Amino acid sequence: MPSTLPSTAVAIIELLNQRLGIVPATMAGRPTHLPLTNECGVILSTVIAVVETIPDALLRVDAEQRTNFAAALEDLRHAVWLMRSQDATSRRAHGTPKFEPMHWLDRTHHAPQNRYATEVLHDVLLQCPDEIVLASTADLPFITDIRFRESLRLDLSAVNAALTNGEYKAATVLGGALIEALLHWELSEKTVPERQSFIANAVTAKTLSRAPNPDPNWWDLHTFIEVAAAGSVISAETATIARLAKDFRNLIHPGRAERLNQRCDRGTALTVAAAIERIVTDLA
Structure with a gap:
């Protein structure tokens, strides 16, 4: 399967966030939640598919950011599962399930951002390089520069x-x-x-x-x-x-x-x- 660079994934997530109507917290019109419609589920599934093709070696972030990355990915998987597992009868009785910001993730911060999982992934991937030197690469000690x-x-x-x-x-x-x-x-x-x-x-x-x-x-x-x-x-x-x-x-x-x-x-x-x-x- 072809791999995806972090910068490419960031661009894709930004585009899909626009499709979902997720705007920055500083802008008016930011939704407090999103209904987990079929369209929303497809978009979230697309984000998951893209992120899963990023080589693990390029996820060069600290433990906190790696935890945020894993939690956000699981949040998306859970949302997609929730959308797919609810049949029409349940939806009529209980309403469409919601895709909500990860309030708990930023709880320890002085200014909670209430980011959606797609935003968390975006922010983590912004810190990741598109290229790294693999540990197995020759040292080339004869190059003095x-x-x-x-x-x-x-x-x-x-x-x-x-x-x-x-x-x-x-x-x-x-x-x-x-x-x-x-x-x-x-x-x-x-x-x-x-x-x-x-x-x-x-x-x-x-x-x-x-x-x-x-x-x-x-x-x-x-x-x-x-x-x-x-x-x-x-x-x-x-x-x-x-x-x-x-x-x-x-x-x-x-x-x-x-x-x-x-x-x-x-x-x-x-x-x-x-x-x-x-x-x-x-x-x-």
């Missing part, structure tokens, strides 16, 4: 998550960009004479047809791979896998993919992931 290192770790985590979720094109394309970023960093840390020596080796070996611009910022992935290989920054085996990853990354161009009759799939994603692992090992 802390902010850049964490940015690359976030990308690496996203590649692994995409691979796990079957999002093979995303894993292939993002993984190719990550390979380029890793090699760019490592080669930029070399001195100009060192890079020139690596380039000369690549030209001599004919893995590069000519010397590229001296500034690595102008290089493409092919150049990074061949210069890194010629300078023994990465092993010959790693370079072979990286070349395959480079070719697969090019499949994002429809014309090339059509000409080669290929597409991004689990195999391409795994190849790119393997290239990343080999490069990280070589650079560590």
Whole structure:
């Protein structure tokens, strides 16, 4: 089942709250309760379905907010159950059941907000990130710039998550960009004479047809791979896998993919992931 990002869930809940007529407490016309009609039940069920597809790893909130999240979700489930379990006879005799704010949830606050469960979920999800670095992600200690290192770790985590979720094109394309970023960093840390020596080796070996611009910022992935290989920054085996990853990354161009009759799939994603692992090992 496709996953939902917290920010997307927030936008959906805001839209559905409008459909329910739930306006902020500071605005006039806020309902004290809502009749649990079939329409209301469908909307609440939709909120539940959306929230349940948010990866648990993205619910990065403290214990109180996590408790509020769980309580609000159960409140919605109870409301939907209440609506579905009442037959027509009971409804005529006792009236339509009500969907009410969670008065008890904010009881300990100095200014109780009397939020509906959908509002509680909205407020909790506002605090959740759309991306995190999974604990299993490599540390990349050779990247000395802390902010850049964490940015690359976030990308690496996203590649692994995409691979796990079957999002093979995303894993292939993002993984190719990550390979380029890793090699760019490592080669930029070399001195100009060192890079020139690596380039000369690549030209001599004919893995590069000519010397590229001296500034690595102008290089493409092919150049990074061949210069890194010629300078023994990465092993010959790693370079072979990286070349395959480079070719697969090019499949994002429809014309090339059509000409080669290929597409991004689990195999391409795994190849790119393997290239990343080999490069990280070589650079560590």
